[in-house]
Amino acid sequence: MTENLIDSGAETAPVEQPVAGGPEAAAAPRRRAARRTAKLDLVLAAAVDRAREGVLEIAPAEQIGEHAGSYADGDRLVTHRFEAKLAGYAGWQWYSTLARVPRGKEATVCEVGLLPSEGSLLAPEWVPWADRVRPEEVAAAAEAEAAEAAEAAAATEAQDDAEEAPTPDAGEVPAAESQDETAEVGAAVDENAADEAAPASAAADASAGEGQTDAAETNATEDFTQATS
Numbered sequence: 030m031t032e033n034l035i036d037s038g039a040e041t042a043p044v045e046q047p048v049a050g051g052p053e054a055a056a057a058p059r060r061r062a063a064r065r066t067a068k069l070d071l072v073l074a075a076a077v078d079r080a081r082e083g084v085l086e087i088a089p090a091e092q093i094g095e096h097a098g099s100y101a102d103g104d105r106l107v108t109h110r111f112e113a114k115l116a117g118y119a120g121w122q123w124y125s126t127l128a129r130v131p132r133g134k135e136a137t138v139c140e141v142g143l144l145p146s147e148g149s150l151l152a153p154e155w156v157p158w159a160d161r162v163r164p165e166e167v168a169a170a171a172e173a174e175a176a177e178a179a180e181a182a183a184a185t186e187a188q189d190d191a192e193e194a195p196t197p198d199a200g201e202v203p204a205a206e207s208q209d210e211t212a213e214v215g216a217a218v219d220e221n222a223a224d225e226a227a228p229a230s231a232a233a234d235a236s237a238g239e240g241q242t243d244a245a246e247t248n249a250t251e252d253f254t255q256a257t258s
Contacts, residue, residue, distance in 0.1 A: 070105050072134060073099075080099075081125070095112050106139075108126045110144075120147075122144055124141065125140075
């Protein structure tokens with residue numbers, strides 16, 4: 030049949046192949062490799078005791094409960110879970126991840142720890158501070174800030190007024206001080222006058238006393254003379 034096609038001179042259309050890196054190759058969609066689900070390794074799944082030994086390295090035996098199950102994390106990689114008997118950790122589970130080399134029969138502990146399960150007691154979700162503050166608290170804080178600002182403004186204004194007040198010159202004496210000085214000078218003059226008048230008054234008193242004494246002596250002499258004559 031091939032010979033007949035050649036002899037008859039029949040022409041066949043050439044088949045165009047896409048050029049590597051050309052627009053046809055770029056436009057062609059790429060197929061993603063389907064992710065293969067890891068198969069549970071039976072050797073590791075059966076190594077429950079080895080997994081428990083791993084958990085015993087971080088927790089005492091009385092805090093490790095019954096085996097809760099196992100699941101595959103990858104090829105030759107299995108995680109076992111045990112009930113956790115810890116106060117305050119209701120529903121939490123210990124976990125121990127095992128692995129083995131290809132064609133190996135010995136399980137090796139890779140990682141151990143504590144994880145929550147579906148029914149675990151967990152802390153509530155964190156709420157930002159702005160969402161936790163109540164409206165009345167915001168209003169009270171705003172009022173306090175306004176009061177502080179008003180007090181600061183009043184203090185600043187009083188300080189500015191004190192700085193702007195004129196200061197008296199050295200030659201100028203306030204009226205109150207002038208009156209005080211005048212009163213002091215008058216008191217000093219009166220005191221001096223009283224001191225000067227005191228000796229004169231004393232001298233006058235002394236003279237009057239001497240005159241009275243002389244008169245009494247004269248009267249006594251006259252009475253004696255009359256009595257003897």
